Amino acid sequence: MAINDKALALEALIEESLHPLAQLRQFLNSLSSHHYQEVLGERKMHTLGKHVRHIIDHYDALLDKDISSFPASLNYENRKRDVALEQSPPLAVEHLRWIECGLQALKQGSASSHLSLTYPDDPTTLTLDSSLERELAFLTSHTIHHMALIGLLAESLGLRVPETFGVHPCTLRHWQRESLETSARSA
Template sequence: MTSRHSRSSPATARLVEENLLTLAQLRGMVAALTPERYREAFGEHGRHTLGKHVRHIIDHYDALLDGLDRGAEVIDYEQRQRDEALEQWPQQAARHLAAVEARLSLLGSGPSPDALTLAYPLDDERLSLASSLNRELAFLTSHSIHHMAIIALLAEQSGIHLPESFGVHPSTLRHWQRASEEQAPLSRRSA
């Protein structure tokens, strides 16, 4: 099957930028952790660690980027690598995140596939859902932020202090910025 490609759109470049900002924030947090903190177990069954959530985020980016590198028109997030070293060693995860960022940055400037198909398991069958690179980039931002919000809760329980913006979706950050700008003129008038 021949893959059709077109020049990357301004929307693609903006979505890539959102992902890059999200991953840079995650990489900064991961790079500052000791392996003990990164592996610390949380929850009744001890299944949650910061590292497992980071590895899960990385796996999803790798699934998309590896699929695109192979020229695949089908993206399957269920076929993840699940490299346990990425959930055990924060410095290795930070290096991998930097590599993902480098690969992602190329998407904003080069050709991109016109259409993708998302493989989605449903009970005993796999659905093939129409998708696009932009839709998958939007998904990856939201998916990453969702897991980063969980990471922030776990980090707080462990006494790790993160910026208020960590694990907050870019749309919420933009809303906070607009609200702050709207409040500034009011405070100047009352002064």
């Protein structure tokens, strides 16, 4: 079903972003600082905290901009990279709540739909037309991708994650349709 009304589309995209963020926040509430900071991988480059901080950085790149006027310029390359968010699950949880509030505020409709995305491609910098809706769709997919990595890393530490952790909403909808079809065939 296509959503033609911009306000409804924006609201649906915001809700789709809020779900994994709430799931991530809930996971972090049960996580020790030790596990959050533990260095993993053969090259010793990964921590759960680095992936969480990376997710937060991308939402901050959008929400720290004044997107109430056109053209708002967005650049994911020049992120804050606040190392404190990699070290402290409670600080990350607090920041995720701030992001969730910021996303909720976007529903009020004062944000411009039109965005300009700056994409450094050395030696040339590209300026690409985008939209708030497009960037929200990107951020949801980006978040889910990193949550899947977080899930794998957590499992390597012996931690349990929910079955739907790091699973994109479209995959969840697909699973639900398959389940309904299987139930209908069984009936």
